[in-house]
Amino acid sequence: MAEIRLRSLAHTYEKDPQSPEDYAIREMEHVWHQGGAYALLGPSGCGKSTMLNIISGLLEPSHGEVIFDTRIVNELSPQERNIAQVFQFPVIYDTMTVFDNLAFPLRNIKTPEHLVKPRVHEVADILELTPLLKRKAKNLSADEKQKVSMGRGLVRDDVSAILFDEPLTVIDPQLKWKLRRKLKQIHEQFNITMIYVTHDQLEASTFAEKIAVMYEGQIVQFGTPRELFEKPAHTFVGFFIGSPGMNFLDIEVTDQGLRYGDITIPVSEKRLAAARASSSDNIRLGIRPEFIHVWDDRNSEAFEVRVKDMEDLGTYRIMTFWFGDALMKARLHEDQRIPQKKAYISFPEQWLNVYIDEFRVEVDDE
Numbered sequence: 001m002a003e004i005r006l007r008s009l010a011h012t013y014e015k016d017p018q019s020p021e022d023y024a025i026r027e028m029e030h031v032w033h034q035g036g037a038y039a040l041l042g043p044s045g046c047g048k049s050t051m052l053n054i055i056s057g058l059l060e061p062s063h064g065e066v067i068f069d070t071r072i073v074n075e076l077s078p079q080e081r082n083i084a085q086v087f088q089f090p091v092i093y094d095t096m097t098v099f100d101n102l103a104f105p106l107r108n109i110k111t112p113e114h115l116v117k118p119r120v121h122e123v124a125d126i127l128e129l130t131p132l133l134k135r136k137a138k139n140l141s142a143d144e145k146q147k148v149s150m151g152r153g154l155v156r157d158d159v160s161a162i163l164f165d166e167p168l169t170v171i172d173p174q175l176k177w178k179l180r181r182k183l184k185q186i187h188e189q190f191n192i193t194m195i196y197v198t199h200d201q202l203e204a205s206t207f208a209e210k211i212a213v214m215y216e217g218q219i220v221q222f223g224t225p226r227e228l229f230e231k232p233a234h235t236f237v238g239f240f241i242g243s244p245g246m247n248f249l250d251i252e253v254t255d256q257g258l259r260y261g262d263i264t265i266p267v268s269e270k271r272l273a274a275a276r277a278s279s280s281d282n283i284r285l286g287i288r289p290e291f292i293h294v295w296d297d298r299n300s301e302a303f304e305v306r307v308k309d310m311e312d313l314g315t316y317r318i319m320t321f322w323f324g325d326a327l328m329k330a331r332l333h334e335d336q337r338i339p340q341k342k343a344y345i346s347f348p349e350q351w352l353n354v355y356i357d358e359f360r361v362e363v364d365d366e
């Protein structure tokens, strides 16, 4: 078991990289603490698999160091790093029985046979594979094969970490939910560092205590699901997490305050000061649809806006409206009065985020 530290880590697949865009992993520092249940979340191509393969030793980084506890492991092979990895597609031996497949990683490190049996049974039990133990792996369904593959990753309790690379992609949707819960249970039982790669925010937040959101080769935020929702550190996190994602307005800082087109948006002195302190012209305000206040009636705090459409999603509604020439979305509760052509909205100060060059500015709200 280990803490995994990435120091000044960067990776490029190019021979002659010229710019940050040529890097699959842009230079970063990161620590995965011992015993944590983590998700690495991001869209296709952001560098998730590259990062996992660097940690496991399948890939040597172009720069920087991978450190397990206090030991630099760059030169160590995957076996020497003692990492278990579960891939998107099952990696099993078709001609072996399920029992022998599960026993393989243990026998490989010369575990005495009297210890192999109870451990295989324990893992088989958790994954509900016990009735299949005597079957040849080639006769299993795709779901069952992937469960065996996961079992092989979980069977050793002495590994530094278990890395999962989208392990539930091939699994039937109903089973997915069940297996995610099982993984969580296994994590609680065994206290092993687990890093779970996915591009699915629901999968990430049901499994992980903390999520690293990756975008264009960088970890743009490492936080709890709640932190990612309430305080997205980067505009990409605001956009990617939540459904629909965060609303953004490109802002101008003027003598009158923060302006979107010809609309002045009231903000506290602190937010204004943060925006004024920047020399960038890439300043945005972000607010989640859930946090926009929709009033029943006209009042002095509210902006009058034009409703474009209303989507009924059963227990809530999403209202799309024009704010100047920006299309925004607000979430209405089930029992809230439904605005017709016009709506009255405001942006509660504590949920308004200022982004400069795409990163959130921390404003102390007392």
Ligand SMILES: Nc1ncnc2c1ncn2[C@@H]1O[C@H](COP(=O)(O)OP(=O)(O)OP(=O)(O)O)[C@@H](O)[C@H]1O
Pocket (backbone or CB within 6 Å): 013, 024, 042, 043, 044, 045, 046, 047, 048, 049, 050, 051, 199
């Ligand atoms: N073997 C390779 N050779 C060249 N470029 C690669 C190689 N593997 C990945 N890349 C590139 O590196 C970047 C990161 O890819 P990576 O597979 O790590 O992303 P990912 O987030 O895991 O994506 P996905 O979810 O699609 O697997 C992408 O631009 C990809 O095209």
